[in-house]
Amino acid sequence: GAVVSQHPSWVICKSGTSVKIECRSLDFQATTMFWYRQFPKQSLMLMATSNEGSKATYEQGVEKDKFLINHASLTLSTLTVTSAHPEDSSFYICSASWDAEAFFGQGTRLTVV
Amino acid sequence: DAKTTQPTSMDCAEGRAANLPCNHSTISGNEYVYWYRQIHSQGPQYIIHGLKNNETNEMASLIITEDRKSSTLILPHATLRDTAVYYCIVRVSNTGNQFYFGTGTSLTVIP
Helix, strand or coil: CCCCECCCCCCEEECCCCCEEEEECCCCCEEEEEEEEECCCCCCEEEEEECCCCEEEEEECCCCCCEEEEEEEEEEEEECCCCCCHHHEEEEEEEECCCCCCCCCCCEEEEEC | CCEECCCCCCECCCCCCEEEEECCCCCCEEEEEEEEECCCCCCCCCEEEEEEEEECCCCCEEEEECCCCCCEEEEECHHHHEEEEEEEEEEEECCCCCCCCCCCCEEEEEE
């Protein structure tokens, strides 16, 4: 099946700094990618839809200025958590669809201290 | 997309079949039933999907009732590595559509 890769797998940053997470589709082109957030013992919550060459579409309640999404190519979307705070600590997961399936990255564990 | 209801948790003995139910009584005619699973601290993994006919692949079988209001995912011979949270999702099969996850079923396979 298709492969989606995220980087980094985990990151620890200081409060107030920004963190960038990359999501790559390795063997297919994805005009649309999706970003999810998952808190401990909870389900995945869709944050935004990343569209290649245009602005991302954010779910209700997600701050677009805090979670910056860039989808500059057909194989790469990035999520930047700006001015991160401890409450932003979470598991961030991206996905891309291909042939009616969604393929997910391995996730990025963000810890803000 | 239609809402789904799944039991919060289930146990299954190793080597036995695991049957995971899902209710989707408001499913529309063009919505597919998808199953994904998530092993702890990993991204979700695709298992199987179907529209109205039963489906089988190397991982599992999907049984959809004739009225399509419910379905069952069957893992024929559960192993310890099948311990995970299983998500049943209904959505239109379109590569541009996002997936909305419910609470899922936490399956524990017991030795």
